[in-house]
Amino acid sequence: MAGAPTESSRRIDLRLVATKEGFAAGFDELRRGLDALSLDARARFSVELIFEEVVANLVRHGCRNGGATTLSLEVLLRDDTVQLTFLDDGVPFDPRGRPDPAPAADLEHAQVGGRGLMLIRSVSKSLEYARTPEGQNRLTVAVSRDATSGPGMSDGARSGV
Amino acid sequence: MKMDITEDDGVVKVGLVGRLDTPGVDAVETRLTAAVCPRGARTIVDLSGVEFIGSLGLRMFITIARTLTRKNGKIVLYAPQPFVAQVFETSSLGDIIPVKPDVTSALALAKA
Numbered sequence: 463m464a465g466a467p468t469e470s471s472r473r474i475d476l477r478l479v480a481t482k483e484g485f486a487a488g489f490d491e492l493r494r495g496l497d498a499l500s501l502d503a504r505a506r507f508s509v510e511l512i513f514e515e516v517v518a519n520l521v522r523h524g525c526r527n528g529g530a531t532t533l534s535l536e537v538l539l540r541d542d543t544v545q546l547t548f549l550d551d552g553v554p555f556d557p558r559g560r561p562d563p564a565p566a567a568d569l570e571h572a573q574v575g576g577r578g579l580m581l582i583r584s585v586s587k588s589l590e591y592a593r594t595p596e597g598q599n600r601l602t603v604a605v606s607r608d609a610t611s612g613p614g615m616s617d618g619a620r621s622g623v
Numbered sequence: 624m625k626m627d628i629t630e631d632d633g634v635v636k637v638g639l640v641g642r643l644d645t646p647g648v649d650a651v652e653t654r655l656t657a658a659v660c661p662r663g664a665r666t667i668v669d670l671s672g673v674e675f676i677g678s679l680g681l682r683m684f685i686t687i688a689r690t691l692t693r694k695n696g697k698i699v700l701y702a703p704q705p706f707v708a709q710v711f712e713t714s715s716l717g718d719i720i721p722v723k724p725d726v727t728s729a730l731a732l733a734k735a
Binding site for chain 2: 511518565577
């Protein structure tokens with residue numbers, strides 16, 4: 463019988479250790495959670511793209527020497543947006559204001575990396591960062607549930623990043 | 624992530640099926656690079672089975688494309704799904720790595 467969405471059908475909570483193995487397992491868990499949410503395909507792609515870029519960056523650059531870095535993610539389904547809140551205990555990293563790679567005239571001059579943040583911005587409605595008093599990075603990203611917003615179609619985050 | 628590599632009339636055809644996220648790139652990058660880069664192959668890549676790509680996937684294609692160009696080879700991607708195509712457009716990579724709509728146009732460009 464259909465009824466109002468339950469709390470569990472509108473949110474996902476997961477935790478992972480920032481290693482390649484933890485990343486892969488966390489991504490599987492996220493996708494299983496997303497299967498249970500009624501998201502259109504574009505919003506879902508955007509959520510997965512943000513997860514990929516945030517976690518890949520943490521695994522590659524954000525871990526402290528000598529200790530396991532952990533990350534928690536809360537996904538909240540709101541009426542108009544999906545809100546993702548990442549909390550990690552890695553090295554401080556504020557993604558706001560980092561420049562996009564310059565457009566390349568040709569392959570030889572193309573910057574190989576640095577496109578992760580660019581992709582996050584392209585699918586985000588807003589992006590907020592804070593270093594918490596407990597010494598964690600807290601990144602909150604909102605994705606529009608409007609089917610006309612998505613990769614390359616949202617510039618809302620640029621003005622605020 | 625599945626990958627099959629065949630060769631016909633001097634062009635290497637690569638079929639990718641799955642997700643080009645970090646685990647997916649880890650699964651195919653070494654084998655794909657080894658199959659086409661050392662000999663500067665003319666290469667076409669069928670993206671129709673790729674449902675996701677992130678920046679690491681873009682990085683893989685840039686690295687391979689650059690190596691191939693230096694060896695007089697070439698890489699042409701084709702038939703991306705809409706959201707994957709949008710990622711290429713957002714990152715302006717479509718300007719420097721050709722992405723064609725179908726195998727016929729990809730093959731023609733690879734042989735040109």
